[in-house]
Amino acid sequence: xxxxxxxxxxxxxxxxxxxxxxxxxxxxxxxxxxxxxxxxxxxxxxxxxxxxxxxxxxxxxxxxxxxxxxxxxxxxxxxxxxxxxxxxxxxxxxxxxxxxxxxxxxxxxxxxxxxxxxxxxxxxxxxxxxxxxxxxxxxxxxxxxxxxxxxxxxxxxxxxxxxxxxxxxxxxxxxxxxxxxxxxxxxxxxxxxxxxxxxxxxxxxxxxxxxxxxxxxxxxxx
Amino acid sequence: xxxxxxxxxxxxxxxxxxxxxxxxxxxxxxxxxxxxxxxxxxxxxxxxxxxxxxxxxxxxxxxxxxxxxxxxxxxxxxxxxxxxxxxxxxxxxxxxxxxxxxxxxxxxxxxxxxxxxxxxxxxxxxxxxxxxxxxxxxxxxxxxxxxxxxxxxxxxxxxxxxxxxxxxxxxxxxxxxxxxxxxxxxxxxxxxxxxxxxxxxxxxxxxxxxxxxxxxxxxxxxxxxxxxxxxxxxxxxxxxxxxxxxxxxxxxxxxxxxxxxxxxxxxxxxxxxxxxxxxxxxxxxxxxxxxxxxxxxxxxxxxxxxxxxxxxxxxxxxxxx
Numbered sequence: 001x002x003x004x005x006x007x008x009x010x011x012x013x014x015x016x017x018x019x020x021x022x023x024x025x026x027x028x029x030x031x032x033x034x035x036x037x038x039x040x041x042x043x044x045x046x047x048x049x050x051x052x053x054x055x056x057x058x059x060x061x062x063x064x065x066x067x068x069x070x071x072x073x074x075x076x077x078x079x080x081x082x083x084x085x086x087x088x089x090x091x092x093x094x095x096x097x098x099x100x101x102x103x104x105x106x107x108x109x110x111x112x113x114x115x116x117x118x119x120x121x122x123x124x125x126x127x128x129x130x131x132x133x134x135x136x137x138x139x140x141x142x143x144x145x146x147x148x149x150x151x152x153x154x155x156x157x158x159x160x161x162x163x164x165x166x167x168x169x170x171x172x173x174x175x176x177x178x179x180x181x182x183x184x185x186x187x188x189x190x191x192x193x194x195x196x197x198x199x200x201x202x203x204x205x206x207x208x209x210x211x212x213x214x215x216x217x218x219x220x221x222x
Numbered sequence: 223x224x225x226x227x228x229x230x231x232x233x234x235x236x237x238x239x240x241x242x243x244x245x246x247x248x249x250x251x252x253x254x255x256x257x258x259x260x261x262x263x264x265x266x267x268x269x270x271x272x273x274x275x276x277x278x279x280x281x282x283x284x285x286x287x288x289x290x291x292x293x294x295x296x297x298x299x300x301x302x303x304x305x306x307x308x309x310x311x312x313x314x315x316x317x318x319x320x321x322x323x324x325x326x327x328x329x330x331x332x333x334x335x336x337x338x339x340x341x342x343x344x345x346x347x348x349x350x351x352x353x354x355x356x357x358x359x360x361x362x363x364x365x366x367x368x369x370x371x372x373x374x375x376x377x378x379x380x381x382x383x384x385x386x387x388x389x390x391x392x393x394x395x396x397x398x399x400x401x402x403x404x405x406x407x408x409x410x411x412x413x414x415x416x417x418x419x420x421x422x423x424x425x426x427x428x429x430x431x432x433x434x435x436x437x438x439x440x441x442x443x444x445x446x447x448x449x450x451x452x453x454x455x456x457x458x459x460x461x462x463x464x465x466x467x468x469x470x471x472x473x474x475x476x477x478x479x480x481x482x483x484x485x486x487x488x489x490x491x492x493x494x495x496x497x498x499x500x501x502x503x504x505x506x507x508x509x510x511x512x513x514x515x516x517x518x519x520x521x522x523x524x525x526x527x528x529x530x531x532x533x534x535x536x537x538x539x540x541x542x543x
Contacts, residue, residue: 076453106453107453108240109244111247
């Protein structure tokens with residue numbers, strides 16, 4: 001469902017963030033995207049949701065050529081990819097419920113359907129009792145989980161997470177990783193960018209490793 | 223868990239009617255939300271509304287006053303007149319014969335005799351100096367033939383004036399075209415001035431509303447970024463700002479309407495008295511339903527237009543990072 005074919009990304013500054021990256025992911029796969037910071041993990045994720053355009057190469061998502069996608073189609077592409085951002089990207093002037101409901105409102109779902117789906121997503125991440133709270137009153141881990149609820153509420157076929165366990169203690173990291181594994185079990189394709197090698201080794205799924213913009217290793221499965 | 227399963231893009235499962243309903247729902251929501259957000263910062267909203275109101279009211283008032291001046295012109299039938307003042311001792315029947323003879327001329331459209339008696343009555347009625355005239359031993363006013371020429375072209379009128387000058391018993395020939403011409407030129411000048419002021423102020427309204435929208439876009443930058451990240455289309459992002467422009471324009475137009483109606487109320491007394499002194503029963507009218515609708519529609523359109531410009535310039539620059 002997701003194919004990178006000789007993808008390179010060079011920024012105007014001259015820095016080559018990705019060079020000649022190729023890999024393929026089938027629907028329902030679970031992969032870690034690893035590498036030291038600055039290796040190109042974030043760039044790779046930005047390319048998938050067309051926040052950046054590749055300098056060379058092709059990206060195919062569900063049969064659609066992402067690097068040739070028109071600006072007006074970008075919104076529809078992003079509706080098919082749930083993204084958990086490293087900095088959460090929550091709206092601080094809205095409560096938890098409204099934050100999670102946002103993708104459904106954009107998608108034009110009926111209010112009754114939105115209510116049901118938001119509640120289900122929030123209870124899935126263990127925040128059912130926080131829907132009227134504002135993000136600022138939540139801990140970092142809770143904000144992270146609001147971000148996860150928002151990423152999955154639209155039932156996207158692909159879920160991306162950028163350092164979802166970055167600043168969390170091991171206990172919380174495990175909980176959140178379990179969540180992603182559960183989503184994967186019901187068929188969601190999951191890509192998690194992380195530099196936490198111990199976590200990757202413990203779970204032992206496919207690993208797409210980037211080193212200075214180059215794909216170093218791809219094991220399937222270990 | 224079951225209802226969180228991945229099953230493809232949710233959009234593709236929606237039919238056209240579902241999408242239309244969602245589109246209508248969002249319009250209704252944003253329509254209300256844009257107004258409610260204005261009331262979150264009432265002082266800023268009221269300031270913008272007042273500035274827009276003043277900028278819209280000024281040209282409307284100028285236009286109404288011009289309209290009033292225009293009715294004075296309509297009163298006058300449009301063609302310049304020649305007044306032929308006769309010698310004071312011309313008898314009435316002689317004057318009557320003379321009028322018929324002049325009226326029969328080919329270069330004249332009509333000629334009317336105003337006898338000394340009629341002239342006196344008119345003067346008494348309109349000048350307010352009747353008492354003074356009554357104290358005089360006899361009527362000091364001459365009889366007068368009012369002539370409407372057939373052609374007012376420069377050469378024709380000069381020939382006609384010269385030939386009338388040759389008539390016996392004529393004391394003076396007065397052609398009123400010159401001051402009429404000056405009045406009309408002045409009216410035209412005022413019309414153009416009003417139009418330019420109107421255009422300048424409309425551009426001002428566009429800039430004021432556009433700037434307010436630019437600031438709002440800046441304030442909601444992070445929200446715009448997140449909405450774009452989770453799949454908001456450009457029109458979804460644009461919609462709240464278009465409605466904001468609509469509300470700013472409409473609110474300003476309502477303010478302008480209040481200013482105009484108040485001004486009419488304040489000015490109508492003196493203007494009616496002024497009109498009466500010119501034998502004119504004109505009264506400055508309050509804005510009716512049609513004119514009110516026009517003001518409100520115009521204001522809202524200006525607001526939306528300002529928003530379209532501003533959103534086009536500023537929104538595309540905001541991309542999620």
